[in-house]
Amino acid sequence: MKRFSFPEKSSIIILIQAWIIMILFLFWKEPNSNIKEISSEKNQDLFSEDFVNKVLNRSIIFIGGVGRSGTTLMRSILDTHSSIKCGPESPFLAYFIKLWENLNLDKRIMEQTYKRGYKDGFINKALSLFFVYVLENKHIHGNILCEKFPQIMTVSYDLHKKLPNSKFIYMIRDGREVAYSFLNKLNKTKDFENFKIYLDVWNRSNEVFLKNCNRIGNSFCKQVRYIDLVTKTKETMEQICDFLDIEWTDKFLTHNEYIGTDVFAIPDEWSYKQIKKPVNNKSLNSWVGKISGYKEDYVKNLSMLKTFGFLE
Ligand SMILES: *[C@@H]1O[C@H](CO)[C@@H](O)[C@H](O)[C@H]1NC(C)=O
Ligand SMILES: *[C@@H]1O[C@H](CO)[C@@H](O)[C@H](O)[C@H]1NC(C)=O
Ligand SMILES: *[C@@H]1O[C@H](CO)[C@@H](O)[C@H](O)[C@H]1NC(C)=O
Ligand SMILES: *[C@@H]1O[C@H](CO)[C@@H](O)[C@H](O)[C@H]1NC(C)=O
Ligand SMILES: *[C@@H]1O[C@H](CO)[C@@H](O)[C@H](O)[C@H]1NC(C)=O
Numbered sequence: 001m002k003r004f005s006f007p008e009k010s011s012i013i014i015l016i017q018a019w020i021i022m023i024l025f026l027f028w029k030e031p032n033s034n035i036k037e038i039s040s041e042k043n044q045d046l047f048s049e050d051f052v053n054k055v056l057n058r059s060i061i062f063i064g065g066v067g068r069s070g071t072t073l074m075r076s077i078l079d080t081h082s083s084i085k086c087g088p089e090s091p092f093l094a095y096f097i098k099l100w101e102n103l104n105l106d107k108r109i110m111e112q113t114y115k116r117g118y119k120d121g122f123i124n125k126a127l128s129l130f131f132v133y134v135l136e137n138k139h140i141h142g143n144i145l146c147e148k149f150p151q152i153m154t155v156s157y158d159l160h161k162k163l164p165n166s167k168f169i170y171m172i173r174d175g176r177e178v179a180y181s182f183l184n185k186l187n188k189t190k191d192f193e194n195f196k197i198y199l200d201v202w203n204r205s206n207e208v209f210l211k212n213c214n215r216i217g218n219s220f221c222k223q224v225r226y227i228d229l230v231t232k233t234k235e236t237m238e239q240i241c242d243f244l245d246i247e248w249t250d251k252f253l254t255h256n257e258y259i260g261t262d263v264f265a266i267p268d269e270w271s272y273k274q275i276k277k278p279v280n281n282k283s284l285n286s287w288v289g290k291i292s293g294y295k296e297d298y299v300k301n302l303s304m305l306k307t308f309g310f311l312e
Contacts, residue, residue: 057165064156076259169240
């Protein structure tokens with residue numbers, strides 16, 4: 001038994017003709033109607049320069065640096081402030097930062113794009129607007145928007161160009177402590193081969209991050225040493241208050257008491273266990289004597305360790 005049958009050839013043709021006539025009827029008279037509608041006066045107001053500039057003018061704090069450099073500690077301390085609620089980092093942003101980086105590197109595709117009439121710099125502007133929208137949609141946010149995301153430093157210069165009221169806190173920590181912390185976190189064998197992988201990443205990333213921070217300038221990008229944050233917390237936070245133009249709170253010195261209240265934190269954050277403790281100096285130099293086959297010659301050659309003065 002036939003479960004279905006094809007209609008006659010002639011009826012298919014009639015059907016197709018009917019469709020074509022219908023489509024022509026719908027679109028033929030006003031081929032540009034959609035375009036006209038989109039660019040009408042009324043809708044242009046949605047993206048008026050005034051409005052866009054207001055959005056881009058938002059006060060924002062970005063906290064970046066190589067992972068394991070104290071970015072989470074920094075944001076947890078700042079989150080005790082009533083105007084600041086950074087919260088945990090937003091994992092999906094990794095894709096957008098990478099995309100932005102890749103677009104900047106792909107000269108060919110950008111040339112082709114601009115030939116098609118796009119305005120100069122529109123991508124940086126669009127992505128900056130996107131970031132503001134994302135931060136406005138956080139679970140909670142303060143008057144000053146905030147995002148702690150280590151790799152944000154890779155696009156910090158582009159972001160700052162479009163977001164004139166954005167400020168960057170760039171966390172810097174001895175690469176050997178960072179590499180050792182990664183090995184611990186990832187449960188890797190503590191030999192020099194593994195250690196070197198993270199040291200090299202640390203060295204390469206900081207080269208880019210420092211360059212961006214210097215280009216932004218010290219009114220809008222502040223380098224903060226992890227060692228200063230944990231050994232001179234008060235002094236360091238006072239400097240950060242000046243930099244961010246916010247008032248001091250004693251809560252900065254006991255941030256751990258506010259985890260779960262002022263400080264929104266979730267257990268899947270990498271540094272959750274650490275930020276629940278008071279600020280301490282236990283992890284300083286923790287790598288010393290723990291790496292099998294440690295090669296002092298190699299480490300002494302790493303230019304960023306020298307640049308930051310960690311070898312003195
Ligand atoms: C941007 O913010 C500054 C203050 O930080 C203000 O002086 C300026 O008028 C603002 N511009 C716009 C377009 O809102
Ligand atoms: C860490 O790795 C060792 C072997 O290298 C393994 O025995 C141990 O279970 C691992 N621990 C965790 C928490 O994954
Ligand atoms: C460390 O970074 C510098 C740039 O500051 C670079 O020239 C050098 O090749 C890097 N070294 C390693 C081992 O990656
Ligand atoms: C580390 O902290 C302890 C107290 O917890 C203090 O005695 C010691 O001097 C500190 N070390 C450094 C290098 O700040
Ligand atoms: C250190 O750098 C020098 C010159 O850049 C190079 O000749 C030497 O092989 C390097 N040493 C190590 C251990 O990588």
